[in-house]
Amino acid sequence: MSRLCGWIIRKARVGKVLIVEICGNNSKPYVLALREDRDKELYSIAEPLDIGSAICFEGTLAPEQKSRRGTEYVATKIEVYSKPIEPLPVDIAGKVPALLDTRIKYRWLLARNPVEKAIFKIRAGVLKAAREYFEKNGFIEVQTPKIVAAGAEGGATLFKLQYFERDAYLSQSPQLYKQMLISSFERIYEITPYFRAEKFNTTRHLNESWGIDVEQGFINGVEDILQTAENLVAYILDYVRANYKDELEVLGVDLPKLTPPFKRLKFTEAVDILRSEGVEVSELEDLSDAAEKKLGEIMAEKKHELYFIVGFPWTSTAFYYMREEDGVYTRKFDLDYKGLEIASGGQREHRYRNLVEALRNKGLNPEDFEFYLEAFKYGIPPHGGFGLGVERLLMKMLNLENIREAILFVRDRTRIVP
Ligand code: 4AD
C-alpha cells in the first residue's frame, strides 16, 4: 500500500468510469479509474474536484494496467488537501501547447505536467552527476562570494550595486576566487550563479545563469583541463541517459553515447574551415554566434557533436589566460556542443610578473586586483579550469530552442518577476 500525492491534471469520464490523472514528482501520471457503481465513496469525492486540486490517495498498483497515459492504481482512500479558488490560467494537461512567454510566467504551475517537469528533473540530475564525478576525482566543493569588488569577465556585463559606502558588483564568475584557492586546494569546484548584464535578448543568454566551475592545480598543461572537461560532460550525459529514461522519453530526446576524447580543433583551423565555407571570420576576435553555429553544422557532418576549439588569440580573451611563447595565442579553449559554446576554460597565467603585465596589457589597473594578485606570491602551482554553463548544456542535450526553457525562473532583459 502506498500513499501518493499530487495535483489532478486531467479528468475524463468513459461511460460509468471516471478517469483521474494525478501528477506530483512522478514522471508518468498516476491514473485512478473509479466506477460510479462499485467505488461509490471515492467516486463521490473525486467527481466534483476541479483540475488543479491537490490530493493524496492510498492504493496499490492495479493488477491490470489498461491506461497508456500513466500508471494505474486501485485506490482505497482519497484525501483532498487544497482546491483551486479560480480556474487555472494555463492548461496543465499540456493539450494546448503554451507560448514560451506563458511557459516562463507560469512555469511554477505548468511544472505539474510531467513534460515540463522533466526538464527540471534532468537539470537536478545534471548537477547530481557533476557532484558525483567531482567526488570520485578528488575535487572539493567550495563557495565563493557573489558580492565582489572586481569583475573578471569585462566591465560591460557587470551589475553594479551599492555596498554601504562603496561600489560593488554582482559576481560574473568565481574566476578570481577559484584561482586564489589553488594556493591551498589541489582541486576545487563550485556550482554557482553568474550575474551578467547582457544587454541583448538572445536565445542563448540569461542575466542570471548557473555554472559548474572547476579549478585544478599541479597541471602539466592545458590538456589536463581538456580531459577533466570532456570526462565531466561525458559522465553527466551517461548519468542522465541511465537514470532519466522516463524523462527523456516524455521529452522525445535520444541522448547518444559520446565517448572522449572529443575532437580538439585549433582556433586557426576553425578559422580556415569557416573561411573555406565562405564565412567571414577575424583571426583576432572570438567567433561570432553565426560562425559558431556554422562550425557546428560542419562538425556535425563529421560526426562531432561535442568538440573543443583550442588556442584562442590573446586579443579575444580575458586577462588571466596563459599566453603561448609567441604572445599571439593563449591556452584558452571553448567546448562547443552542436554549434553552441557551453564552456570556456584554459590554463591560467600563474607567474606573478606575467599576470601583472597581462592586466596592464588589457587596460586594467593591477591595484584593483591586489587581493587577487597576492595569491600569486606564495607558491601557487600551474593551474587551469573552466566554467560550464548549466542552461546551455541542458539546452543542447534536450534540443531546447531557447535557453529560457532550461531555468525555472528567468532573469533576462525584461523579466525580474516571477
Ligand atoms: O565563457 P565564460 O564567460 O567563461 C568564464 O566565466 C570563465 N571564468 C571560465 C573559466 O573558468 N575560464 O562563461 C562560462 C560559460 C559559458 O561558456 C556559457 O556556457 C555560460 O558560462 N554563460 C552563460 N550562459 C547563459 N547566459 C549567460 N549570460 C552566460 N554567460 C556565460
Ligand code: MG
Ligand atoms: Mg566563453
